[in-house]
Amino acid sequence: MSPAALLRRVAPVLACIGLLAVWQVASLALKNDSFPTATEAIRAIPDILGDKESLINILASLRRMALGFGVAVLVSIPLGLLMGRSRSVAAFFNPLLMVIYPVPKAALMPIIMLWLGVGDVTKTLVIFLGVSLPVIYHSFEGAKAVEEKMLWSGAAMGLSPAQRLVRIVLPAALPEILTGCRTGLVLALITMITSEMIARQSGAGNILFNALDMGQYDTVFAMIIIVGAMGICLDAIFERVRARLVRWSEPQFDMPLSFS
Amino acid sequence: MTVVPARSSQWVRPVTSQEPASAIIEIDHVSQIFQTSARKDHVALSDISLTIEEGAFVSILGPSGCGKSTLLYIVGGFVSPTSGSAKIKGHAITGPGPDRGPVFQEFALFPWKTVLGNVMYGPRQQGVRAAEAEAQSRALIEMVGLKGYENFYPKELSGGMKQRVALARTLAYHPEVLLMDEPFGALDAHTRTRLQNDLLSIWERDRKTVLFVTHSVDEAVFLSDKVVMMSKSPGRIREVIDIDLPRPRRRNELLLDPRYQKYVVDIERMFDESDEAGPAS
Structure with a gap:
């Protein structure tokens, strides 16, 4: 392996180590109770993952996220x-989406909570809203860009309009649609945590904020690492x-x- | 009958009864008006009448913007004319159908399908069994000179190869008429010549009716039985010329043939005489 290729391979590891090192040094220098060192935070991770209650919380989060994301993709x-x-x-639909687009979906939560309570339905619905817009937008753009002549070719072969939508527009727009889904997946994670901050009942966000309330800052930072790692893993699998x-x-x- | 500015072609098969028996496509007083953004009407085609005989290779030749592609799209059923009508075998054209197979300048292949998948698409849609469709498609792929590329994706092919796939894909569902919309317009001169030769040898085997849109005078004369010259704004038929050259045509013989040269020079002169700019060949 050439030195350049080797560097490319280890670069992500170096970046992680670098980040942790800066954190460690900064934390030692600041000596602030609310800013634990990187080693303290990492040491708290096994405690969280070993605790049955925490695991149930995290799994509940993931379930809501999967449901919200899945339904959003199927509809959008x-x-x-x-x-x-x-x-x-x-x-x-364009004017409707333009109105909904700039509204932070979490800002709708108080109203949704009022109507649907603080349970799973509310949180899943917020995730659904967060995921929908980028997926709709990218599907829209992808479908618009499909070459007319490709559809004409299909029509000449005898494909009906519905068949053309499913068998030509869908595959032709798929790269763009999946770009939207990838953005949607990250947004699902973000809205998942946000929804659990607002409706504190269960979930990964709930563990984080409970720890914050009780001043267990190492747990707070450990949860941030866990949520971040979840995001990286989901994104890598999706990719x-x-x-x-x-x-x-x-x-x-x-x-x-x-600049290679 | 309609006013048909055509003389009889040498390449019409022996006809028992006159004209109607051999006419496959009839274009009857077709006009096409597009509304431009400035709300001004743009007359793309003005009162076009044309009859195309079965088995003929007919080129529509004209400068860009003369509506020649629009005329092809109307026959394809992709565009409805503002007025007038087009018929295939006596039936009014109301939409696209597998009896008319388009080949576009942009290839319009399905990029998520392999070469084989693209060629098989039409027959499968027509209900041909998978094994049979595959065998036919492999034979067609070989015929257009792409044996060995069956499992390649379109992005892995050059422009000329893509157009070969597009031709095979259209031939695969056995259209009665091939509608070719400047099919070699996006290719370099060398590839273009090779594809013209190959198209001609494929065509000379089964003599399918071809409607071929081009702005190249040489291409039109080399390939066609009949050249329909169009002028622009508004798009009108200027002249219909029978190309009385022997077949099978060989490029190296034809280029030296004074009759071929005369057709090319005459047509170019006619374009120059008209007040619009000549065809950009």
Whole structure:
């Protein structure tokens, strides 16, 4: 392996070690109770993961996230594709989405809590709202960009409009749709934690804020690491699936970058 | 009958009854008006009438913006004319159908399908069993010179290869008419020549009706039985010329043939004489 390739391979590890080292030094220098050292935070991780109660909380979070994300994707992709291929569908939904888009979904939580309580339904609904918009947007853009002539070719082969939507627009827009899903996945994690901050009943966010209330700062930081790691793992898994599904659209060769 | 500015072609099969028996496509007083953004009407096609005989290779030749592609799209059923009508085998064209197979300049392949998957798509859609469709498609892929590339994705192919796949994909569902929209327009000169030769040898085997849109005079004369010259704004048929050259045509013989040269020079002169800019060939 060439030195450049080796460096590329170990660079992420170096970045993590670097970050932890800066944290450790900063924490030792500041000597602040609310800022534990990196080693203290890492040492608290096994305690959390070993605790049955915490695990149930984290799994409950993940379940809500999976449900919110899954339903959002199932609803948003067809809607986005229809908007991309039909001017009247787009004209109807675009203004609605423009109104909802800039509103932080967590800001809707108090109202939703009022209507649906503080349980799973409310939190899952907030995750659903958070995921929907980027997936709709990217599906919309992807469907709009599908070459008309490709659809004409399909029509000449005898595909009905519905078949063209499912068998041409969907696969042709898939790279763009999956870009939206990837953004949606990260947003699902963010809205998941946010929803648990607001409706404190169970979940990973609940552990974090309970620890904060009780001044267990090492647990707070340990939870931040755990949530971050969850995000990185989910994203990595998703990226692998995505790369497999759209291998046909990826560039064949790695072009050298300007600063490689 | 409609006003048909056409003389009989040498390449029409022996016809028992006159004209109607051999006409496969009839375009009857077709006009196409597009509304531009400035709310001004743009007349893309003005009162086009044309009859295309079965088994003929007909080119529509004209400068860009003369509506020649629009005319092809109307026959394809992809665009409805503002007025007038088009018929295939006596039936009004109301939409696309597998009897008319398009080949576009942009290839329009399905990028998520391999070469084989693209070619098989039409037959599978028509209900041909998978094994049979695959066998036919492999034979077609070999015919267009892409044996060994069956499992490649479109992004892995050059422009010329993509257009070969597009041709095979369209031939695979056995359309009665091939609609070719400047199919070699995006290719370099060398590839273009090779594809013209190959298209001609494929066509000379089964003599499918071809409607071929181009802005290249040489290409039109080399390939066609009949050249429909169009002028622009508004798009009108200027002249219909029968190309009376022997087949099978060989490029190296034809280029030296004074009759071929005369067709090319005459057509170019006719374009120059009109007040619009000549065809950008």
